[in-house]
Amino acid sequence: MPKTSARLLALLSLLQTRRDWPGALLAERLDISLRTVRRDVDRLRELGYPIAASKGPDGGYRLAAGTSLPPLLFDDEQAIALTVALQIAATTPGSGHAEPAARALHTIRQVMPARLRNRIDTLQVTAVEQPTAQPAEPVDGDVLLALSAAARAHETLRFNYGTDDPDRPPRRAEPHHVITWNRRWYLVAFDLDRRDWRIYRVDRITPRTPNGPRFGPRELPGGDVAAFVTGRFRGSTDTTGGWPCTGTVVLGLDAAALAPYVRDGVLEELGPGRCRLTLGSWSWVGLAAAIARFDADTTVVGPPELTHAFAHLARRCAGVTGPTAQGNAAKAALPGFPTIPVRYRHPGKGLGQSPCPAVESGHD
Numbered sequence: 002m003p004k005t006s007a008r009l010l011a012l013l014s015l016l017q018t019r020r021d022w023p024g025a026l027l028a029e030r031l032d033i034s035l036r037t038v039r040r041d042v043d044r045l046r047e048l049g050y051p052i053a054a055s056k057g058p059d060g061g062y063r064l065a066a067g068t069s070l071p072p073l074l075f076d077d078e079q080a081i082a083l084t085v086a087l088q089i090a091a092t093t094p095g096s097g098h099a100e101p102a103a104r105a106l107h108t109i110r111q112v113m114p115a116r117l118r119n120r121i122d123t124l125q126v127t128a129v130e131q132p133t134a135q136p137a138e139p140v141d142g143d144v145l146l147a148l149s150a151a152a153r154a155h156e157t158l159r160f161n162y163g164t165d166d167p168d169r170p171p172r173r174a175e176p177h178h179v180i181t182w183n184r185r186w187y188l189v190a191f192d193l194d195r196r197d198w199r200i201y202r203v204d205r206i207t208p209r210t211p212n213g214p215r216f217g218p219r220e221l222p223g224g225d226v227a228a229f230v231t232g233r234f235r236g237s238t239d240t241t242g243g244w245p246c247t248g249t250v251v252l253g254l255d256a257a258a259l260a261p262y263v264r265d266g267v268l269e270e271l272g273p274g275r276c277r278l279t280l281g282s283w284s285w286v287g288l289a290a291a292i293a294r295f296d297a298d299t300t301v302v303g304p305p306e307l308t309h310a311f312a313h314l315a316r317r318c319a320g321v322t323g324p325t326a327q328g329n330a331a332k333a334a335l336p337g338f339p340t341i342p343v344r345y346r347h348p349g350k351g352l353g354q355s356p357c358p359a360v361e362s363g364h365d
Contacts, residue, residue, distance in 0.1 A: 012041050013074050016064040023061040088126040138204035140186045147208050148188050152176035157213030163205040171209040175216050178226045236283040244281025246288050248307035251277050253298035285310035
């Protein structure tokens with residue numbers, strides 16, 4: 002029979018792996034008697050583990066929720082996964098949990114065995130945020146918990162939003178999901194006053210208490226929160242999350258050179274120096290501009306709306322003015338600012354050419 006301490010750890014590990022354990026099965030797994038199982042359960046209770054027992058022939062044990070957090074038992078892979086998650090949380094600005102995550106990481110590292118501590122010390126993870134002119138505002142952890150609790154309990158949320166007048170009646174919404182998108186926290190909810198689904202920034206929400214009445218959960222359009230949120234931020238009402246405008250072009254570039262910059266576009270190699278690109282955007286002119294930044298000869302495959310957008314963009318570019326006409330002409334002749342033909346196909350007509358100065362642009 003294992004020593005008492007080792008046996009207690011083995012028993013605790015088993016209790017954490019499933020909801021209910023019959024006493025006889027625990028005795029069999031640990032190779033001990035039922036009487037020893039009962040004694041070891043009592044010892045774990047004295048250490049602060051809330052273990053519930055059910056009586057009868059099929060009675061057993063369950064690790065229940067308690068009022069305080071007792072010591073937890075993790076295997077090696079769980080401990081590594083936990084420290085990686087804490088490192089990301091500790092180095093992510095604006096989450097509201099960076100400082101508690103750093104303290105938790107320090108506490109866990111202190112009690113790790115040497116073999117694990119050495120592995121963790123070689124795995125240093127830092128969350129690097131994409132530069133932005135408008136960094137995300139920090140989010141109050143209590144607000145996140147309040148929103149999540151209301152969504153879980155299906156309770157109507159009452160809140161002020163942004164610069165709302167504090168004396169005005171609070172907004173009312175049925176919370177559905179708390180999500181993160183592009184470094185910010187958002188609440189997906191059904192607005193009861195506007196009778197439509199909305200996405201609110203959490204840093205602008207001030208909850209009002211108490212919450213409103215319970216509600217029956219509504220089905221999110223499309224049924225998938227990721228597709229719904231993606232579509233809304235793309236300016237689309239498509240429940241699949243697709244772009245409202247999608248077009249296909251042939252570019253005078255090697256697919257391998259273009260691949261790192263097309264993001265969610267579909268790229269196909271057509272031969273040396275030629276590729277087919279299918280890309281989406283929030284508007285047709287926005288899509289034409291996104292393709293123009295690749296600085297390559299372009300042939301529109303379809304649809305006609307993209308052809309018209311390129312023509313509109315060409316007129317816009319041709320009308321751009323600068324300090325002096327002489328300065329613009331000189332700039333266009335400089336290396337790095339060549340004049341290239343932008344090809345486009347008019348609906349029902351042949352391939353045309355329109356000269357347009359190439360514009361260098363960084364990857365966005």
